[in-house]
Amino acid sequence: xxLNTTILSEPNPPAGAAAGTPRALRLPRSPKVIAGLxxxxxxxxxxxxxxxIAPYSPNLTNESWVQHVLVAGTGPGTHIKxxxxxxxxxxxxxxxxxxxxxAQDVWSQLxxxxxxxxxxxxxxxxxxxxxxxxxxxxAGYLGGGADEGLSLVGNVFxxxxxxxxxIVLADYVPAAGTSIFxxxxxxxxxxxxxxxxxxxxxxxxxxxxxxxxxxxxxxxxRVRIIIVEILPNLIPIVAASFLFTTLYAIGAYVxxxxxxxxxxxxxxxxxxxxxGYMLRETFANDAVRGGWWWWWAPPGxxxxxxxxxxxxxxxxxxxxxxxxxxxxxxxRKAARRLGISRRPKLGLTPVVRRNVINVTSAESxxx
Amino acid sequence: xxxxxxxxxxxxxSLAAPGAAPDRGVDPVLEIRGLCVDYxxxxxxxxxxxxxxxxxxxxxxxxxxxxxxxxxxxxxxAAIRLLRSPGVITGGEVLFHPRPASDGEPATTxxxxxxxxxxxxxxxxxxxxxxxxxxxxxxxxxSTIGAQFDELLATHRPGLGRASRRDRAGDLLELVGMTxxxxxxxxxEMSGGMRQRAMIAMALALDPQVMIxxxxxxxLDVVTQREILEELMGLRDxxxxxxxxxxxxxxxxxxxxxxxxxxxxxxxxxxxxxASLFRSPRLPYTYGLLHCFPPMHGERHRMDxxxxxxxxxxDLPPGCAFHPRCQWAIPRCxxxxxxxxxxxxxxxxxxxxxxxxxxxxxxxxxxxxxxxAQPRTAAVSDTSAERAV
Numbered sequence: 162x163x164l165n166t167t168i169l170s171e172p173n174p175p176a177g178a179a180a181g182t183p184r185a186l187r188l189p190r191s192p193k194v195i196a197g198l199x200x201x202x203x204x205x206x207x208x209x210x211x212x213x214i215a216p217y218s219p220n221l222t223n224e225s226w227v228q229h230v231l232v233a234g235t236g237p238g239t240h241i242k243x244x245x246x247x248x249x250x251x252x253x254x255x256x257x258x259x260x261x262x263x264a265q266d267v268w269s270q271l272x273x274x275x276x277x278x279x280x281x282x283x284x285x286x287x288x289x290x291x292x293x294x295x296x297x298x299x300a301g302y303l304g305g306g307a308d309e310g311l312s313l314v315g316n317v318f319x320x321x322x323x324x325x326x327x328i329v330l331a332d333y334v335p336a337a338g339t340s341i342f343x344x345x346x347x348x349x350x351x352x353x354x355x356x357x358x359x360x361x362x363x364x365x366x367x368x369x370x371x372x373x374x375x376x377x378x379x380x381x382x383r384v385r386i387i388i389v390e391i392l393p394n395l396i397p398i399v400a401a402s403f404l405f406t407t408l409y410a411i412g413a414y415v416x417x418x419x420x421x422x423x424x425x426x427x428x429x430x431x432x433x434x435x436x437g438y439m440l441r442e443t444f445a446n447d448a449v450r451g452g453w454w455w456w457w458a459p460p461g462x463x464x465x466x467x468x469x470x471x472x473x474x475x476x477x478x479x480x481x482x483x484x485x486x487x488x489x490x491x492x493r494k495a496a497r498r499l500g501i502s503r504r505p506k507l508g509l510t511p512v513v514r515r516n517v518i519n520v521t522s523a524e525s526x527x528x
Numbered sequence: 529x530x531x532x533x534x535x536x537x538x539x540x541x542s543l544a545a546p547g548a549a550p551d552r553g554v555d556p557v558l559e560i561r562g563l564c565v566d567y568x569x570x571x572x573x574x575x576x577x578x579x580x581x582x583x584x585x586x587x588x589x590x591x592x593x594x595x596x597x598x599x600x601x602x603x604x605x606a607a608i609r610l611l612r613s614p615g616v617i618t619g620g621e622v623l624f625h626p627r628p629a630s631d632g633e634p635a636t637t638x639x640x641x642x643x644x645x646x647x648x649x650x651x652x653x654x655x656x657x658x659x660x661x662x663x664x665x666x667x668x669x670x671s672t673i674g675a676q677f678d679e680l681l682a683t684h685r686p687g688l689g690r691a692s693r694r695d696r697a698g699d700l701l702e703l704v705g706m707t708x709x710x711x712x713x714x715x716x717e718m719s720g721g722m723r724q725r726a727m728i729a730m731a732l733a734l735d736p737q738v739m740i741x742x743x744x745x746x747x748l749d750v751v752t753q754r755e756i757l758e759e760l761m762g763l764r765d766x767x768x769x770x771x772x773x774x775x776x777x778x779x780x781x782x783x784x785x786x787x788x789x790x791x792x793x794x795x796x797x798x799x800x801x802x803a804s805l806f807r808s809p810r811l812p813y814t815y816g817l818l819h820c821f822p823p824m825h826g827e828r829h830r831m832d833x834x835x836x837x838x839x840x841x842x843d844l845p846p847g848c849a850f851h852p853r854c855q856w857a858i859p860r861c862x863x864x865x866x867x868x869x870x871x872x873x874x875x876x877x878x879x880x881x882x883x884x885x886x887x888x889x890x891x892x893x894x895x896x897x898x899x900x901a902q903p904r905t906a907a908v909s910d911t912s913a914e915r916a917v
Contacts, residue, residue: 509648510611512641514619 194477200470259455285410288349297357301364318354338424338432356402563620591785657731663723674711793849800876
């Protein structure tokens with residue numbers, strides 16, 4: 162039986178514009194994802210160029226940048242030598258976010274602080290994600306004694322409260338505050354266990370699927386199976402846990418800086434400027450009670466905004482990696498115009514009647 | 529047998545000899561009119577089903593054949609609104625005519641495409657049941673077959689007590705050729721054929737008027753396939769449900785279906801009584817499909833198959849979608865889309881320019897129609913003899 166496999170004389174060209182752009186490169190449509198991306202890109206750009214565009218050094222002190230107020234009961238008319246206390250200046254053209262009681266420029270501090278905060282967040286998340294993949298996927302795939310051992314380590318880290326461990330570690334490593342890497346490593350050690358647990362569970366369910374077993378039978382090595390067969394299926398979880406850990410790491414870094422465990426930029430060796438340290442100074446100098454909002458509000462808002470950006474991106478990430486959640490070619494606006502839900506109910510296929518659908522009538526499409 | 533009203537349900541339609549007119553004299557139970565289905569929206573949308581008309585007569589078996597991707601399953605799933613996202617119905621209507629009430633008053637017709645969730649829920653399973661291909665995925669792996677029957681009957685037949693539910697479940701299993709002790713089995717303890725039988729029994733549990741069989745036997749071997757289908761057709765004769773049978777196996781349909789509709793690239797291309805379609809195909813595509821199976825007897829000859837592969841639904845060739853693969857294509861096929869229209873002098877329908885106006889069809893497509901020339905061919909009387917048993 163020989164099938165006649167004639168090559169067709171008229172090959173179908175791929176459907177024009179629709180097939181033009183690879184799916185991965187198409188711009189995301191969800192406004193949530195767009196908003197999250199915009200926020201993250203702005204912070205990333207500031208993190209890179211912040212130190213260059215800052216008008217002053219964050220440590221620079223200038224006597225004329227504070228208002229000197231005479232302490233009551235001193236100076237002329239009394240027998241005590243005149244004594245002054247400094248009052249920070251509110252925002253102005255010269256100082257966009259005003260000054261601190263130490264006569265420093267808040268805007269410059271904010272710009273310079275972005276770098277360490279964002280870098281620690283991303284680096285800690287990267288280290289932690291790598292750790293959780295190595296431990297979680299290995300434990301889940303190997304099973305048996307290896308699983309028992311690795312899971313035990315993970316459970317221990319899960320059981321230890323994170324912040325006290327962080328404080329102990331940061332206190333134990335005095336140089337921690339001077340190096341982005343050291344701080345990130347310390348945070349990562351307290352952060353990896355949760356996502357490792359999630360990855361292990363998912364790996365357990367993947368390892369007995371037919372395609373994995375087929376790979377095992379056909380002689381693929383363990384490492385290859387984990388990297389080629391299993392990891393691609395874990396990408397949604399890994400991506401989501403990366404963003405979540407970034408958020409956690411930023412929070413942790415801010416917390417230990419606020420507690421003064423990550424060094425001070427003015428001491429020796431100098432610590433890194435970050436939003437947590439800015440908040441520490443405002444807290445130590447009663448900025449809230451003094452009503453100097455330009456000092457304490459910006460770092461707090463930045464933390465909240467960056468967290469929001471990460472969370473928004475996390476919400477939308479499923480749509481990137483899970484093609485089933487994506488409704489082909491239908492934007493939210495278009496769905497509303499058609500009067501249907503963008504994720505139609507199962508068992509209730511939407512009916513969108515169109516007037517121009519009748520293609521059966523002698524329609525002449527000239528080739 | 530404890531099925532209510534089952535013996536009274538043998539409608540005149542099911543007694544009609546195979547080869548009778550597809551629509552004439554048969555009261556329809558499911559009418560699909562001008563159904564259009566798209567996958568996706570806007571410019572990238574693929575027109576998976578375009579303007580399909582199909583009528584399922586009460587108590588009849590309608591076969592829907594075509595290659596993978598020709599839109600058979602999409603058509604059936606869309607007709608009962610079970611199509612998943614991104615499937616969208618863009619036009620047409622699907623009319624369900626319930627069986628007349630016992631006092632002879634005609635029941636109201638329901639347009640499934642205009643129905644709400646509650647109305648659809650009311651008729652699904654109890655009026656229109658579906659049997660899918662993968663029985664292992666459709667059955668809950670952690671509860672026994674009996675528990676699943678029990679749950680179903682407890683929900684839909686609240687009047688039944690525990691003991692009568694168990695009896696009814698046992699009856700249903702016996703109906704499909706299984707023993708009632710199987711109610712204690714878990715799905716993984718049964719073979720593929722038994723699971724599929726259990727699925728069919730479950731679909732029959734509420735005495736539906738329409739069964740949609742979406743490749744129910746594709747995963748089974750030919751012997752089991754045949755057993756199950758014979759069982760099913762026997763049940764059809766006893767219970768009187770109508771069946772829409774979707775398969776890519778045309779030879780199966782020739783044996784079991786009353787009428788066959790052939791789909792290609794989302795359009796219905798030919799519709800005829802099974803014997804007519806088998807003995808005297810009018811459509812080049814049907815001819816090609818039928819010549820993919822070697823005959824058991826007779827001379828050895830070269831099998832030709834159909835050259836090429838199905839077109840991309842997002843970019844159909846102009847004119848008839850089949851013309852690039854058609855050995856008899858005429859210039860008109862490249863320009864105009866043929867419509868499914870009755871052939872002159874017969875009740876069968878075909879969408880092909882070779883049979884229109886003054887075009888001359890090749891002799892292969894002009895064989896005498898058994899339904900017209902000689903009402904009963906050997907093949908047909910074989911199948912009807914089997915059914916009478």
